[in-house]
Amino acid sequence: MSHLKHLIIAGVLCAAPLGNAVAQSVESPWIVHVGAHVVDPKSNTGDLAGLSSSTTRSLRPSVSVEYLLTPSWSVELLAALPFQHDVRLDGQRAVGVKQLPPVVGVNYRFLAGQTVSPFLGVGVNYTHFFDTKGHNALDGTNVSLGDTWGIAWHGGVDIA
Template sequence: MKFALTPLAAATMLVLVAVTPIAHAADDVWVLRFGAHVVAPKSDNGQLAGMRSSIDNDTKPTASIEYLFTPNLGAEVLVALPFQHDISLNGTRLASTKQLPPVIGVNYHFMPENTVSPFLGVGINFTHFYDSKGQGALSGSHITIDNSWGGALHAGLDVKINENWMFTADVRWINIESDVHLNGVKIGKAKVDPLAYGLSLAYRF
């Protein structure tokens, strides 16, 4: 497993360290969100074994919890059920994999008192790949995909229903790049770098 601390991830860690001392100065406010997101890998996913690779989309339920240090600034953890993706080489489906992509980050809410409040965020992602399998011509082959660390960007809108309930629409860009091995031999790097977009129902308490 590789640990690549990108400038984006390093900046996120510094922000987390900087805001921690003010947590005790604010009233406790939490936001719990439940929804669903589509993970849509970018269109060009690199070369594997000299062939063009492509990775399909998947949609799964997601949940997040955010602690608001101030009305504007919060720290958030995103989790999800495992996403499953088919992998094609030169247009032929030859493998599948599952992945868990939790994200930890900070969000800045621009107009928290308004009915509609946009926000921007930055964070760190860890993606765990597992249960990778060959299909078709690669059926029975041993395929592994390395875990990935990378930065993440976040943008969205909160729409208040009342003082406790709201809807959230958001999108994340996540940096995911992992070495792929076939029968123990590295055959290339999968450049996933997906957009994850979706809707959630949120409860503030």
């Protein structure tokens, strides 16, 4: 199963430039990107009941729809498959949780119109947590996480 997941991610990443090239060939202000994103929660989340806690990162396929306001500036909506994280207490898995973190943001392209154009972006993120389950010592315990708002940073390279 793990190999299949890596093959799917590799295929998505290889196809990512195609959406941009198609959008540029018809000179549309709309761009569809496919790729992969990482959600990496704060790794040192402190102590809980005297135990050190940490949260794992997660990589998932993603898609975004972007509208070019100018050749350099754009507005983007990012969505992904649900990310999965483990909350660990002293290294032991205590809680498993899934989350959806849609992001609306703005991007700036440093070399707009060039074949290779790096970009940076910032946006607002709303994270919805679901399917939260206790494991090991917390097995069978009712665990819940509240939804959150936050800032999301985004960066990459467009290749025409």
